[in-house]
Amino acid sequence: MKTGTLTTPDAEIYYEVRGSGPPLLLVNGGDGDAAMFGPLAGRLAEDFTVITYDLRGNSRSRLTSPPREQWIEEHGDDARLLLDTVAAGEPAYVFGTSYGGMIGMALLARNPGRVRALVAHEPFVIDLLPDADRWHALFQEVYELYEREGTDAAMGRFCGEIGVDAPPAPEAAGSVPEPVREMLARIRANVGTCLAYELRSFVRFRPDAGALRAARFTIVIGGEGPKTLLHRTTQALAEHVGTGTGVTEFPGGHVGFLTHPAPFAAALRAAIGDC
Template identity: 80%
Template sequence: MLTVPGAEIYYEVRGSGPPLLLVNGGDGDAAMFAPLAGLLADDFTVVTHDLRGNSRSRLTGPPRAQRIEELGHDAHLLLGAVAGEEPAYVFGTSYGGMIGMDLLARHPGQVRALVAHEPFVIDLLPDADRWHALFQEVYELYEREGVDPAMLRFTTEIGVDGPPEPAQNLPVPVQQMLARIRANMETCLAYELRSFVRFRPDADALRGGPFALVVGGEGPKTLLHRTTRTLAEWLGTGIVEFPGGHVGFLSHTAGFAGALREVFGATGATGANGD
């Protein structure tokens, strides 16, 4: 556990080599990165954590709307505690990509390379007001009817599948992870979604930094494909396709790990064994 302003952050460290921070998004936690972290641990010191207010990272004050910048500061403090002054490779998916962008903008010396996977940068869209209004409707639906109807509306609108139920035939650690994720949905709906999607990245920091933008190359095209494409156009940069869809790091773990190594290599980053 790491004490930061307003929270206690749960984190895990595995492997050896240069530091690599994996940052989740939405209602996920460190356990969702366990398969990917296991494959990368031969080449990197892999750091994963639960975002503040989610799973095992408890808030130490009353709950309130969270901001990407606060979570970026958490990542900054976590890397300082684990890696000291050594710059880290950073991979973030969805909100996690936005957290990585904030980290790169405010602490560029800590980031050797950043890979952002399907970042949810809604505020860059030309119809952002429509989406902000929709997410307010999702929140109001949550207030009236609870988590399930609100999450169904949300996932249907953005074109992704919600997490499965923690069925009894699943391995116990998976059941435990899914139970935590279900609890995190309330945090997401009440305190994260509406404020996180107001985040606008620092274009100059991304254009001038070691940054790569990626999407899942398989499955239906989602709102996250659109936000990624919009960000690429805004920055004047390209997009790399990774295996799988929005959770390709779980569904296509081996291919995803290989693609991540390749992109890090293209940005000048190599693992301990030269991958």
């Protein structure tokens, strides 16, 4: 594995590159860390040049300007600059989970020639829901709770409302390898960035349906576990894009790429080939 740092406006982006072949960019969601894609990337590196990275302001991608509210579109620009650097302008396959799927959509809409195919996994497109105003108000409450009581209280409320598990604290992870413990510590530190500067603005993103209809685009969802708010947003995206766009089930739940890396890699290969 090779690592590097890319200088972009207001940030230095940490990235990792594995394997050889056509470029495949994997984009994390909130609180995400490139190491979460490690097991999946290792399997995909047999066929692709797999690019993973920490989103700006998260983990090892430090901000070079004072923290401020962030937007999906500027993260899409980070992804384009990363492809310029690593893939030398070659069109890339892109997989994004949660916010990452939305970042992939922004990248595609602004740079359609740079994306060979896009797979969006459980994108958090809240603004497409008929009750979006209720969720926007809730996320403002979550932010205010964070300001008053800290990350644990805010994440407990947030995760309980949307139906997903919060990431475990490093001290609660039991006997795990040190790199995993380090990853969990980085993710825990990312929570403040997510709650203060990402959540409320990211969920205002509305995908360009025309750009998605014109592209090789697949929408996927975790097929196991309880139904969550992400299931609703994923279906809402399919309806937004229209023209018979369906939703494909992938192994595992919201983090199936981490919990089921081998079958998830097989499903992603198939989706890339089919979309």
